[in-house]
Amino acid sequence: MASRNPPDHKRLTGFVRLRNRRGNRLAFVLLRITRRDFGFCLTSLFVFCLGSALYQLNGGASRILINVGYHLVCPQALPFPSQVVYNRVGKCGSRTIVLLLCSLVDIHRFTLISSHIHNKTRLSEREQANLIRNISTAPQPYLYTRHVHFLNFSRLGSDEPAHINIIRDPIHRFLSNYFFRWFGDLRGEENHVVRTPGMKDDERYLDINTCILENYPECSNPKLFYIIRYFCGQHPQCREPSVWALETAKQNVLEHYLLVGLLEELEDVLLLLERLLPHFFTDVLNIYRSPEYMKLGNQTVTVQKHSPSLKALRVLYQRMEYEYKFFNFIKHQFHLTKKKIGLKTHPQTSRRFSGSLQKNRLLDKLEEETEDLLTWREQH
Numbered sequence: 001m002a003s004r005n006p007p008d009h010k011r012l013t014g015f016v017r018l019r020n021r022r023g024n025r026l027a028f029v030l031l032r033i034t035r036r037d038f039g040f041c042l043t044s045l046f047v048f049c050l051g052s053a054l055y056q057l058n059g060g061a062s063r064i065l066i067n068v069g070y071h072l073v074c075p076q077a078l079p080f081p082s083q084v085v086y087n088r089v090g091k092c093g094s095r096t097i098v099l100l101l102c103s104l105v106d107i108h109r110f111t112l113i114s115s116h117i118h119n120k121t122r123l124s125e126r127e128q129a130n131l132i133r134n135i136s137t138a139p140q141p142y143l144y145t146r147h148v149h150f151l152n153f154s155r156l157g158s159d160e161p162a163h164i165n166i167i168r169d170p171i172h173r174f175l176s177n178y179f180f181r182w183f184g185d186l187r188g189e190e191n192h193v194v195r196t197p198g199m200k201d202d203e204r205y206l207d208i209n210t211c212i213l214e215n216y217p218e219c220s221n222p223k224l225f226y227i228i229r230y231f232c233g234q235h236p237q238c239r240e241p242s243v244w245a246l247e248t249a250k251q252n253v254l255e256h257y258l259l260v261g262l263l264e265e266l267e268d269v270l271l272l273l274e275r276l277l278p279h280f281f282t283d284v285l286n287i288y289r290s291p292e293y294m295k296l297g298n299q300t301v302t303v304q305k306h307s308p309s310l311k312a313l314r315v316l317y318q319r320m321e322y323e324y325k326f327f328n329f330i331k332h333q334f335h336l337t338k339k340k341i342g343l344k345t346h347p348q349t350s351r352r353f354s355g356s357l358q359k360n361r362l363l364d365k366l367e368e369e370t371e372d373l374l375t376w377r378e379q380h
Helices: 009-058 064-072 094-108 125-136 172-182 191-195 206-212 244-258 263-276 284-289 290-300 310-319 321-341 357-379
Strands: 083-086 113-114 142-145 160-169 257-262
Touching: 009 284, 083 125, 094 113, 094 142, 094 284, 094 310, 160 263, 172 206, 172 310, 172 321, 244 257, 244 321, 257 263, 257 321, 263 284, 263 321, 284 290, 310 321
Parallel strands: 083 142, 083 160, 113 142, 160 257
Antiparallel strands: none
């Protein structure tokens, strides 16, 4: 009887044929795929390299691609930075920015926390820790704004937010604050009663030149030392005019602030905020220029404001030496940021916050006169 199993050499031959047949099929498939897609792969690689080069040359992805990626690819992702703190300096356009944020919050759906505490800028260690903890637990993305001196989140063990702020010419800020506290703004002159209760008429209508030249408390240090405190921080030494306070404020700006703008160049500030924080400030400039906003914003203009004499301005300028050194430092940093972004420094179309033309000319002349004096003091 014949064996049902084939001889060993026949079985080995069949196995070799089967393996060769499988190998031929695999080679055929690979060869077919290569011929079909080799040109496509090369084209894709070329397009990818070209796109990468254009991406780098243009400073990153366009706003359209970012929005598409955000809404389609990862709709739950938070924007970066998702935590922003605006410790707004008094009488430096802060109400203008808050009004704009109130219009933007519904459009971009971020959390806006605007504190109504205006007269407590210095906090104890415990108050700082509690405030930082409350801010840090807010739903992100959030923007917190309050009149408060710089808070160092990292020193107290919390994630560091992006800090922003706006300042203005120190004398312009002082005059705006002086007359606002005395007489209020266009929303209603009764505002001043809340801020200066019990003030007598002879005090309220005190001539600004008399206040400055006769060294009344409202027109002398430490009240004139104001802007630097917001950037120096909560340390007791930040309260008095000194080189230490000035240098500490500068260092905090360099290390912690994403942007510190100038109110005199507000439209450029808004443009930069759109570029740097698009999730919060996209379209802010269009809103600012709209007739509806202009009508609302003009109500915050201080009333009964007038310019001191050149002699009084000269005295103010000398008393505010550190304030002007800090202001010039911020101006340099702000213009450097504009240059990096590609914005040219040019006169703003609106001079609403820059004071009268006569006062600006006086201050320009005053700055030229006193610059040599300040330089001489530093050298001697």
